[in-house]
Amino acid sequence: MVLVDNYFLAILCCVYCCLCWGSWANTQKMVALKNWSFELFYWDLTVGLFVTALVGALTLGSLGEEGRTFFEDIAAMDWGSIKYALLGGIVWNFGNIFLTAAIAVAGMSIGFPIGGGLAWIGGIIFNYLLISLAGEVYPGNQALLWIGVVIIVAAIYICGKAYGKMSASKASTPKKGILLAIIAGLSIMFFYGLVVKSIDPQYITGGTGTLTPYMGVFCFAVGVLISTPVFNTFAMNHPVQGHKVTMKDYLKGDVRTHLIGMLGGFIWMSGMVVSFMGSGAANPAISYALSNASPVVAMVWGFFVWKEFKGAPKGTVPLIATMFVMFVIGLVFITLSN
Template identity: 35%
Template sequence: MILPQSYSAVMFLMILSLVCLGSWASAFKFAGKWRFELFYFDFAIGLLVASVIYAFTVGNIGFDGFNFLDDLQHAGKRQWMFGFLGGIVFNLGNMLLMAAVSVAGLAIAFPMTMGIALLVGILIGLAGRPAGNLMMLELGCALVLASVVVNALLYRMRAVAEHEVLARAGRAKSTRRPSAIKAIILSLVAGILIGSFAPLLDRARAGDLGLGPYAATAVFAFGVFFSSLVFNIFFMNLPVEGEPVDFGAYFSGRLKQHLLGGSAGVMWLTGVLALMVAGSVPDLVQVPALERYLLSQGAPVLTALWGIVVFREFKDGDVRVKVLGVLMLVLLLCGMVMIGLAPQYMRAV
């Protein structure tokens, strides 16, 4: 396989990862009124195809470790299982995240879900190997939690503002003010699941029999693909938004919509693989810890900016909505900085 050999190459991969992981979901918005359940079939296909292409190209040449097929043969079957299960757990969380996006939009669903996922990941990490300055870590977690709470309030206020605009135009379906509970529950469950898959992937890569980055993403991608076929049956028949949809509707989509779904899967896989490859290099060429943490965790901020700036998801909101949107992002970023700094200050372990 090929691994980066310089600091600049590692930094490039980290930035590439941030851009891909922060932008893939925008493809769903560009697809227009295409249902997320149908979009997700193409996402899973694109993700799987990208993992296989990367595995048999950059994962199968070079002299920085086992090639792809040798890596699969060398790894233990338990490592295969953990990688596959990690794909399943992540996929259910990611499908719930896309359901939340279809209800609440990118700027609400992504920061809320990924903020919860970040907190869950930290709790799991503390249970396994607590390290760093606990005071800084707790402050960082409190800031992230505050951003989630502000996000929930923001969504409620935005939903009310949008309903009032529709009511004044005579296009409101009901006089009742909309509830924010559906998107919040979807984001909460999605965040718990997404925050829980990383330990499974870590176990797939751990030890002498662990999978390398290219093999791990390939096994993970198969878990995502096959579980999508199962989970989507439930989402299509028990939709979180709109009427049930049958599989035949998939073939009525335009080529553009299918390509957008596939490109989203390619972008996501590229981002995760770039992150894993960048994390596999020696410390000598590694990016400093804080920058590495912010680049690896900053995707929800970029996704929120897609929603706010490009898709104008807050356009019907008043000044309070816009102020809360800025506050939510500032709290999330400040929390990430504190969490990223905590391992560098070991005084209060």
């Protein structure tokens, strides 16, 4: 399989993942313009995720000279390791349904900073604990790490204030969008560490399993695939906005609409595949921290491309600018901590 051993290249892998995880929701915004609800979009997103993970395992996971190939890993894998990756997929999927709903209700500029931001700091802490519980010492400056985390927490708070200010001008309540984003963040924060635990420690710090990175990512995708019918069917029957939708509505979508949704899955999963490709050179806490800087990317898309704050009341834009700067500063501190 193909792995990245150079630290600088591993950081670039994480940056690519960050760009992907902050950009996939553009496809949701694209189909929303055609009144395609996020629940219908989510079926295509799941298909794109799974196919991309499979292709990654069959290509990058089977080429190169390092470790076992994907098919050799199938013969060697054990349930004790698989269950962590599957659980990681299920946990992420539960949270991502809420994140997708938050984006539909509040937009990328709000859903991502709150939901993604909480997942970001929670995941850093969770992955830090995994390193500690494995009997190892965090390989970096812990003070810089925690300063970065505190700054990001402050940025999330400012984001909530900005959304509340904008909602007040429209005589609407911000509670639904914020609540959906919070639930998303509290769920997503655990998925990365669970997948890490499924992987053989020779490939990643904190791993306790027997899987290669590509097999871990593939099993994660299987977890997403098998849980989507449960989570998304519930979402279809209990919409957070609009009316109920059915599979008949899904089948009415044209080919372009379905392909856009699958593209969203490809974008997100290609980021995860590349991130785990370099996870051995960059410890899990740093890999997760850099990869999940996606709220910064999503804010740029939401603010400048989708104009989500167009017509916002006076004082809102300075709050958004402050939030963006604080996210970047927090990211710099976290990066320097290694």
